[in-house]
Amino acid sequence: MSAITALETFDIRFPTSQHLDGSDAMNPDPDYSAAYLIIRTDAGDGHEGHGFVFTIGRGNEIAVAAIHAVRHHLVGWNVEELLGDMGATWKRLVHDSQLRWLGPEKGVMHMAIGAVVNALWDLKAKRAGLPLWELLSRMSPEELVSLVDFRYLTDALTPDQALEILRRAETGRAERRAQLLAEGYPAYTTTPGWLGYSDEKLVRLAREAVAEGYTQIKLKVGASLEDDVRRLRLARETVGPDVRIAVDANQRWDVEEAVEWMSWLAPFDIAWIEEPTSPDDILGHAEIARKLAPLPVATGEHVHNRVMFKQFVQAGALEVLQLDATRVAGVNENLAILLLAAKFGVRVCPHAGGVGLCEAVQHLSMFDFVAVSGTKEGRMIEYVDHLHEHFAAPVDVHSGAYWPPFAPGAGTEMVAGTLAGYVFPAGQIWSAPSAFSQQ
């Protein structure tokens, strides 16, 4: 019997805007940040749970305040009880009636709960001595179904239907696990495509991406049609006809504008158009998808919960579902989303990049392959090659693939030096920012 003794929070920020890493049509100068937490216990086993919300700078302190606001659901409570029934724990956090008003189930409050849920999973996986993907892949279909809150889902997915999907995938788990260890999980890279990069840098990085074994790259679009056409022509010339090129408008357009703009880009053989319009606009995405077919529409990094994803798949509004590790309420809700994707037959290609999103989300895709959808067909995880050095178990990405992590936990733990050095505004990086630009 042990108890949670503390929920510690940290406002961690990286001054990425100095290099225009991460720049796109809607986010010209992000400072990649993490509203971070550590859950400590009195178990004496040395294990802590780490989790975070990814943000892009200003307002990170609001997410920190939101994480702090759920501490009464954790501190002083029995660890084994909380971790032993993660379905019940999730509901207790998400359905706190007063905090729920701040969403419900969306925005800062929901993301903060996601960080806490993920920190609990990190702790649970560490106590089990397993990486999260492996821990989840070993759970029975019944245990997995018990993690999901089916409220608001049953018109599209019932517990029985979820059970059926998971039971079907029970066959072959061992083979797929072996396959994963041997082949890795496909990755694509966004590194060449940021809007703030020059044409020369785009070409150089695209060439490097192909050399490194990537079969898909992604370019940001939506600020200037003329620039987009020039950059796509350059990219297509550089990578040749066999490498896929996806484009990402980061919510820049209205519905008709998206259709019109994409008619100019479609000739460059586009793998998908990502976030063509508001992430809230299910009907708008459905209309764009109909008009651009067969060009696939992708979205998800800003889709705020399972109820929205339910409608996206019901309406045929996306073909590529880009779940995010820290936008929805953590592992449990992402399991619901993986099940919806499996039921409706859409491909899951998670959003990553940012701070630690690659480290976190790989576990979900690998688990999905082993125990949910049972396929990697048309699926891949986004990859961006920065800020990994700040994590205790950085991703292993090479030869165009993510390689399964072995370290126990959910991948969400930063190294201690980063927590000390990048804390805002007291950390060394913020009191002496020139240290960063010389890196």
Added chain:
Amino acid sequence: MSAITALETFDIRFPTSQHLDGSDAMNPDPDYSAAYLIIRTDAGDGHEGHGFVFTIGRGNEIAVAAIHAVRHHLVGWNVEELLGDMGATWKRLVHDSQLRWLGPEKGVMHMAIGAVVNALWDLKAKRAGLPLWELLSRMSPEELVSLVDFRYLTDALTPDQALEILRRAETGRAERRAQLLAEGYPAYTTTPGWLGYSDEKLVRLAREAVAEGYTQIKLKVGASLEDDVRRLRLARETVGPDVRIAVDANQRWDVEEAVEWMSWLAPFDIAWIEEPTSPDDILGHAEIARKLAPLPVATGEHVHNRVMFKQFVQAGALEVLQLDATRVAGVNENLAILLLAAKFGVRVCPHAGGVGLCEAVQHLSMFDFVAVSGTKEGRMIEYVDHLHEHFAAPVDVHSGAYWPPFAPGAGTEMVAGTLAGYVFPAGQIWSAPSAFSQQ
């Protein structure tokens, strides 16, 4: 030329959970609260702008932090410039690229921006010496259109179409203004219907409501079917056949459950079913509306922005649109929503109650009647009779109607004693809570 000198924030909470005022199927014990702000200037005219986010207790401090996070867009800036182009000011606040990540345009961050926008409108109206409804009703169609951000709306409503609606309503503004002053704006009351009240209290309050001139009351439902049927029978017996009874499930059901449950309540002649399921579930509401027709479906108090409302009206998912003064990003976004309602021909019956929602939202309905939809047909504003004494200009509701306020401003200013006494946790009410229960 004057400048904004300060944006002051206050965490104001009322211990309403002690009396179960405001109790419903999802919110058993709310402590009605306000994340409150005051904008001060160096104009020397004595005017301040007041605004707030309504919350129900825990987490109010997160909304306060979010209000604080936009101060760099106000403090030090020229007041006349900000107030002179409220369309541009709105966009600057909502499209702050880093803060936008925390929504986008939803949850805590969006509500906080709404509070700030409303405080600016409060200041603008006070400087003009007019109540907000009158200030808005005197603006030209072109000025009104300039307040709206049409991004993500143009597939349903273009600036030209909005202009056409407003120009059509320009005819007869003076007559409708006179009519409003003579007749007031219809109100309905939720006072009798809270779930935590006994049958005796329900009957007594329902009888009083009829005696006071209300032609519609509303009952909370969704916790127990047996209780709901008994309470509805009692209410119907009490008010007779000519008073309308609406019911409100506060998001309690899944889609099929809503249809099934309402089949038991429909025989009591229901005015509308409000929030039958998740406020995010546009397609679910549409399905419920189809199956329950002609029983109207109402929703809106938790619908987080204009993009969601756009889809609700596009999908025929609601017949009664319940906008809220502090859920979306303030007056500007509510103008967009009023225009969508006018375009699609749905009735607007605003959500009120809470803390100061009645005081704030009446301005929008009255303006809508004078200058947007031009009709009160089937429209009314919710009324709950508590906490009004905390406002500088409490609503004037009698004879079943809201009577137009004359005090300059947006209705969002609390009295100074309340700001001092109810601030959390230092205020007297929280250090000596027994003072409240003796009131």
